[in-house]
Amino acid sequence: MLLTSRAKIKEQPCSKNNLSRKTSIIVTLTVQAFVQRRLKAIRHRHIFRQLTPLDHGTPPWITRDQRSLLNLSSNNYLGLADHPRLKEAAIEAIRIYGCGTGSSRLIVGTTVLHEQLEQRLAAFKGSEQALLFGSGYHANMGVIASLAGPRDVILGDELNHASIIDGCHLSGADYKTYPHLDTNVLAQQLETLEQEKHQGLRLVVTDSVFSMDGDVAPLEEIAALCEQYDALLIVDEAHATGCLGPGGRGLIAEHGLVTANIVTINTLSKAFGSIGAFVSASTLLKEYLVNVARHFIFTTALPPADIAAGLAALDILEENPELPQRLQNKATTFRTGLQELGFQTLASETHIIPLLVKDSTIALQMASELREHGVYAVAIRPPTVPMGAARVRFSIMASHTEEDLAFALDVIKNVGKKMGIIK
Numbered sequence: 001m002l003l004t005s006r007a008k009i010k011e012q013p014c015s016k017n018n019l020s021r022k023t024s025i026i027v028t029l030t031v032q033a034f035v036q037r038r039l040k041a042i043r044h045r046h047i048f049r050q051l052t053p054l055d056h057g058t059p060p061w062i063t064r065d066q067r068s069l070l071n072l073s074s075n076n077y078l079g080l081a082d083h084p085r086l087k088e089a090a091i092e093a094i095r096i097y098g099c100g101t102g103s104s105r106l107i108v109g110t111t112v113l114h115e116q117l118e119q120r121l122a123a124f125k126g127s128e129q130a131l132l133f134g135s136g137y138h139a140n141m142g143v144i145a146s147l148a149g150p151r152d153v154i155l156g157d158e159l160n161h162a163s164i165i166d167g168c169h170l171s172g173a174d175y176k177t178y179p180h181l182d183t184n185v186l187a188q189q190l191e192t193l194e195q196e197k198h199q200g201l202r203l204v205v206t207d208s209v210f211s212m213d214g215d216v217a218p219l220e221e222i223a224a225l226c227e228q229y230d231a232l233l234i235v236d237e238a239h240a241t242g243c244l245g246p247g248g249r250g251l252i253a254e255h256g257l258v259t260a261n262i263v264t265i266n267t268l269s270k271a272f273g274s275i276g277a278f279v280s281a282s283t284l285l286k287e288y289l290v291n292v293a294r295h296f297i298f299t300t301a302l303p304p305a306d307i308a309a310g311l312a313a314l315d316i317l318e319e320n321p322e323l324p325q326r327l328q329n330k331a332t333t334f335r336t337g338l339q340e341l342g343f344q345t346l347a348s349e350t351h352i353i354p355l356l357v358k359d360s361t362i363a364l365q366m367a368s369e370l371r372e373h374g375v376y377a378v379a380i381r382p383p384t385v386p387m388g389a390a391r392v393r394f395s396i397m398a399s400h401t402e403e404d405l406a407f408a409l410d411v412i413k414n415v416g417k418k419m420g421i422i423k
Contacts, residue, residue: 046360047381060399069376070404072394077243077351078323079399080273086309093308101301109301117307120314125249126258127280131289134299136238136267139277141167142295148173151200155189159210164236183221190229202231208251209239212385214348223257233262242271243351247321274309276302327351327398334396337409342422354391363390369415375408
């Protein structure tokens with residue numbers, strides 16, 4: 001009787017739970033196969049990436065596998081991330097406010113420190129207001145998606161940062177690019193919109209300093225075109241704020257272009273040595289973003305320690321307005337040294353200096369050789385840069401000494417000759 005019962009049970013159709021489990025297994029295997037194929041293709045193209053754990057060391061030196069390496073890959077441009085005053089400010093903020101805010105800004109996440117920093121940043125950038133975001137990525141996506149919609153058109157430089165591109169796509173606007181730095185094509189695009197009597201909002205968005213090439217946008221020409229064709233200009237100053245312009249106020253300030261028709265996105269995670277980002281804007285636009293920008297509304301406020309570190313960094317920069325020029329002088333020395341050795345540095349004129357090798361395999365090999373001889377600089381490959389434009393990217397910091405840079409140039413020269421990149 002027992003055997004008969006068991007046989008009947010086996011003959012019964014699968015239960016819902018069993019069917020669901022089988023379906024789940026099939027879906028999981030399909031996903032795994034898809035992921036494996038994608039990873040295989042990535043490896044085949046020599047663009048596979050891995051996380052690299054590093055020990056802190058004594059800045060600007062870091063330690064990897066118990067070896068000391070000169071760090072030439074950091075965005076800590078002014079060397080403030082390790083500054084004692086930033087550390088002390090962060091520790092004191094933790095003592096008073098705790099480690100986290102526990103809420104978004106619109107609930108209970110706004111502290112006195114947040115308001116202080118926004119007021120200070122607005123004054124620093126010469127704008128009516130500033131609004132903090134959790135990251136530069138959040139700021140670009142939040143601002144662009146809040147301002148543009150399906151009836152609007154966005155024109156952007158083809159080498160804009162990924163966060164700008166993603167923000168443009170998220171907005172639902174008609175997104176068009178123009179060739180890198182080509183204001184003639186931008187003018188044609190704006191003229192076409194004018195002739196077509198386009199009724200929606202027109203936005204032009206660009207980096208001021210391009211993160212992979214180290215060159216700068218022709219902001220005066222772009223701003224003039226935006227004025228002529230009634231377009232709003234959004235400028236990402238992530239790699240310019242703290243590094244260029246009067247007292248580090250960025251390229252918009254250097255050209256005297258601070259107006260209500262220009263919105264700038266700035267970061268605290270590079271020259272300011274902390275984390276987060278801020279938008280420089282009018283009072284009206286700040287009120288609008290507080291009510292509309294989903295990347296601001298639906299995220300936890302920045303921790304007090306990071307806000308306090310940002311305030312300390314701003315203090316240091318305002319007390320030492322020569323820091324940005326010191327950074328650029330060192331960058332010029334290093335860039336000139338590379339060029340004299342015969343390396344291609346593209347159109348770099350800032351603290352970001354690419355060494356073009358074109359091929360991803362060669363870029364990886366060169367970065368590996370540099371590490372073997374004490375220099376840490378990463379290989380940049382597609383899709384971060386276009387196909388055939390692989391490079392080793394160097395980032396200069398104000399904390400690099402003359403001896404550091406001379407050591408690096410000597411190592412790069414020897415590795416370049418060994419690999420046949422230079423004679």
